[in-house]
Amino acid sequence: xxxxxxxxxxxxxxxxxxxxxxxxxxxxxxxxxxxxxxxxxxxxxxxxxxxxxxxxxxxxxxxxxxxxxxxxxxxxxxxxxxxxxxxxxxxxxxxxxxxxxxxxxxxxxxxxxxxxxxxxxxxxxxxxxxxxxxxxxxxxxxxxxxxxxxxxx
Numbered sequence: 001x002x003x004x005x006x007x008x009x010x011x012x013x014x015x016x017x018x019x020x021x022x023x024x025x026x027x028x029x030x031x032x033x034x035x036x037x038x039x040x041x042x043x044x045x046x047x048x049x050x051x052x053x054x055x056x057x058x059x060x061x062x063x064x065x066x067x068x069x070x071x072x073x074x075x076x077x078x079x080x081x082x083x084x085x086x087x088x089x090x091x092x093x094x095x096x097x098x099x100x101x102x103x104x105x106x107x108x109x110x111x112x113x114x115x116x117x118x119x120x121x122x123x124x125x126x127x128x129x130x131x132x133x134x135x136x137x138x139x140x141x142x143x144x145x146x147x148x149x150x151x152x153x
Contacts, residue, residue, distance in 0.1 A: 015108040
């Protein structure tokens with residue numbers, strides 16, 4: 001079985017993909033929630049218009065018309081309650097996905113922090129290696145000078 005090396009870049013790419021997917025879901029739910037809210041507002045406007053027509057029609061219309069209008073208003077109230085229930089469900093879903101988004105963002109940030117720490121450690125390791133190489137070079141130069149019997153000014 002081939003040995004695979006661990007890569008923070010691969011983990012970061014995975015975390016970024018997860019975050020993007022959750023962000024898309026969050027945006028979709030936000031748009032759907034806005035549409036549902038608009039439907040509710042429209043239903044309330046229609047109901048208000050129906051109530052206004054009752055006020056205008058009082059005394060001028062037949063009783064059958066008013067009974068039908070009251071039935072329609074009752075129906076609209078039921079539909080508005082159903083629509084408000086949909087909104088509450090959407091709010092719950094939005095909060096759930098928002099929680100997933102926060103978690104995904106936090107996971108990505110963790111990987112970014114690890115990557116920066118790793119890069120910092122790599123820089124320190126490279127600096128130590130350069131310093132050791134420089135010390136070895138200086139020691140070798142000193143040894144060459146001693147062997148050759150010369151002294152640098």
